[in-house]
Amino acid sequence: MAYNVTTTIIQVARQRPATEIMALAGEVIRGGGLVAFPTETVYGLGANALNPEAVARIFEAKERPANDPIIVHIHMFDQLNQITNNLPSGVEALARRFWPGPLTLVLPKSDAIPHSITAGRDTVAVRMPNHPIALALLRAAGVPIGAPSANRFSRPSPTTAAHVRADLDGHVDVILDGGPTDIGVESTILDVTSAVPTILRAGGVPLEALRAYLPTLAYAPQYLLETVASAPAPGNLLKHYAPHAQMFVYEGDDDEAVYDAMREQALSLSNQGQAVGILALNHEILNFEAITAQIVLCGRDSTAFAANLFAGLRALDTAGVQAILVRVPSPFGLGLAVRDRLIRAAEGRVLQVTAQGVDSGGV
Ligand code: TXA
Ligand code: MG
Numbered sequence: 001m002a003y004n005v006t007t008t009i010i011q012v013a014r015q016r017p018a019t020e021i022m023a024l025a026g027e028v029i030r031g032g033g034l035v036a037f038p039t040e041t042v043y044g045l046g047a048n049a050l051n052p053e054a055v056a057r058i059f060e061a062k063e064r065p066a067n068d069p070i071i072v073h074i075h076m077f078d079q080l081n082q083i084t085n086n087l088p089s090g091v092e093a094l095a096r097r098f099w100p101g102p103l104t105l106v107l108p109k110s111d112a113i114p115h116s117i118t119a120g121r122d123t124v125a126v127r128m129p130n131h132p133i134a135l136a137l138l139r140a141a142g143v144p145i146g147a148p149s150a151n152r153f154s155r156p157s158p159t160t161a162a163h164v165r166a167d168l169d170g171h172v173d174v175i176l177d178g179g180p181t182d183i184g185v186e187s188t189i190l191d192v193t194s195a196v197p198t199i200l201r202a203g204g205v206p207l208e209a210l211r212a213y214l215p216t217l218a219y220a221p222q223y224l225l226e227t228v229a230s231a232p233a234p235g236n237l238l239k240h241y242a243p244h245a246q247m248f249v250y251e252g253d254d255d256e257a258v259y260d261a262m263r264e265q266a267l268s269l270s271n272q273g274q275a276v277g278i279l280a281l282n283h284e285i286l287n288f289e290a291i292t293a294q295i296v297l298c299g300r301d302s303t304a305f306a307a308n309l310f311a312g313l314r315a316l317d318t319a320g321v322q323a324i325l326v327r328v329p330s331p332f333g334l335g336l337a338v339r340d341r342l343i344r345a346a347e348g349r350v351l352q353v354t355a356q357g358v359d360s361g362g363v
Contacts, residue, residue, distance in 0.1 A: 005033075007168070009161060009175045014038075017136040021176075026140025028173050029054075034061060036150040036164045037137050038178040039129040041102050041186050041204050042157040042310070043164050044073070044147030045172060046137065052114040055146055059116070061171035064153045069119040070146045071104050071187070072126045075138035083126055083144060085110045091192050097213060100130035102183055102204025106191040117146050123193050133178040149186060156241045156310040156345070159184050163314060184307035185337040202337040204306075221340055223348055243313040245277060245321050247346035251328040251339075252353035259287040261353045262325050266291045269323050277321035279312045281305060284327065294319050302335035309338055313345065 010021055025035050032054040035046045045061065047054035049072045059066055072083055077095065080087060084107040095105060109124035118124050129135065138145055149157040152167040161177035168175075188203035190210065198218040199207060211217045248265055252258045266276045266288070276293040282300050296315055298308040316324050328342055328350070329335040343350055352359045 004170055005173050007165065007170055007172055007175060009165065009177055012133050012176045012178045014132055014178045017133050017176075017178075022133075022136045022140040025137055025174055025176060026142065029137070029141040029145060030143065032057075033173040034058065034171070035137065036158075036161070036168065036172050036175040037134055037147075038131055038161075038176065038181050039073075039134045039147075040131045040182045041129070042159055042181055042184070043150040043161065044129075044134070044145075045150035045164075045168065046073070046145040046147040048141070049073075049117055049144040049146035050112060050114070051143075052116050055114055055116045058146065058148060061168055062148060062151070062153050064148065066116070067119045068148075069121060069125060070117050070148050072113065072117060072124055073134065073138060073145045073147055074126060074128050075100075075135045076128075079144055080107075080126070082112050083110055083124055084108055088192050094192070094213065095128070098205060098210075099128035100135065101128070102130070102187040103127060103210075104187045104189045104201075104203075106189065106193055106200070108193060123191075125189060127187055131178070131181075133176055137176065154242055156243060156313045157186060159307075159310050163311070166314075180307075180311075182307070183334070184309055184311075185334065185341060188337075202340045204334070204337070206333045207336055208333070223343065241310070241313070241341050241345045242347065243317045243324060243345060245317055245324045247342070247349070248323060248325045248351065249328060249342045249346040249349070250326070250351045250353055254353065254355050257355050258327055258353045259284075261351065261358050262327065263288070263291055266293055266325055274322040275320060277316035277319065277324040279309075279316065279324060279326040281329070293325075294321055302329040302333050302338055305329055305338050306334040309341060 047058050086108045104125045104127040106123050106125050113124050150164045151158050158164045159181045161175050164175050183204040186203050188205040189201040191198045196218045197214050198220050269276050278293045278295045282297050296312040298305045328339045331339050
């Protein structure tokens with residue numbers, strides 16, 4: 001790989017990021033380098049969004065296809081003028097309602113934004129993250145920062161500095177370690193350039209919260225098997241967020257039927273000599289008492305599930321399991337984003353369970 005560097009990991013106090021550290025990290029960004037940093041969603045891999053060579057390094061480090069556009073991060077509303085020259089009406093009020101926060105807006109792009117950031121599109125994705133370290137970095141850098149999630153392409157997104165290091169050691173100049181991220185799944189992507197405002201990716205802002213503000217809102221997740229240049233959110237490939245283990249993702253309203261199917265599968269895999277992992281909400285553990293498996297508990301509800309999802313997938317991979325079984329949470333609140341990431345991790349193969357049996361038809 002062309003970009004090979006010594007990676008420096010720096011601990012940063014989340015509530016009071018030290019001025020000297022942030023000045024140094026801002027200097028690295030201005031000098032065309034790469035800085036990984038925590039946001040409220042996941043860790044980002046940042047570069048000066050206005051410098052095409054710096055942006056090219058992001059693609060190299062992640063081994064990311066060039067047709068997958070990158071989100072631009074800002075820390076104040078004035079920076080929008082630099083990024084877009086045509087703010088659709090009502091969008092500033094919308095941004096002021098949800099920023100700083102886990103909402104990414106797709107807007108018409110200005111000439112200042114390099115084509116590599118937008119993968120040649122005439123739109124640009126922008127957000128203002130709600131995390132003291134991300135905001136301090138943006139202030140110190142003084143330029144908008146382009147940042148995808150700081151994982152290797154197709155790996156689960158990083159929610160800790162250790163995840164970033166595991167994927168990108170030697171490919172990023174600085175990792176700012178601010179502890180685990182809060183939300184755990186990426187931002188909600190909202191396209192406001194289309195006739196009807198459309199969610200392209202479920203994420204940290206729940207659909208219900210956006211719909212309360214935008215009643216006509218549409219949700220149009222894309223599940224693509226391969227990169228299609230014309231797709232609305234080309235990064236939305238299946239086989240995104242995938243662990244090495246094979247995923248068995250279950251969905252259905254009939255608790256008994258779902259857990260029966262999961263137990264049967266776990267047993268059959270163990271009998272074949274496979275190490276089985278289970279990702280579960282705390283209360284689900286009672287259903288797996290008789291099963292030999294590594295169980296990672298993700299908490300009590302879908303908000304906790306979101307916070308622990310990617311770390312759980314990575315932990316089970318590290319534990320060396322060959323299969324991961326999980327039940328999709330209800331698609332409300334952050335459950336919708338968790339469902340979306342599980343579908344992708346399973347490359348679209350969702351096992352729909354009813355009292356009549358299991359249907360592996362997919363989404
Ligand atoms: O929470 C997040 O959004 C994190 C943190 C670091 O901010 N970032 C993130 O970036 O998830 P990434 O690159 O992993 O996902 C961004 C996705 C792309 O894959 C693409 O689908 C979509 O955003 N995107 C970017 N620019 C776009 C555009 N102009 N039009 C449509 N979709 C776009
Ligand atoms: Mg990503």
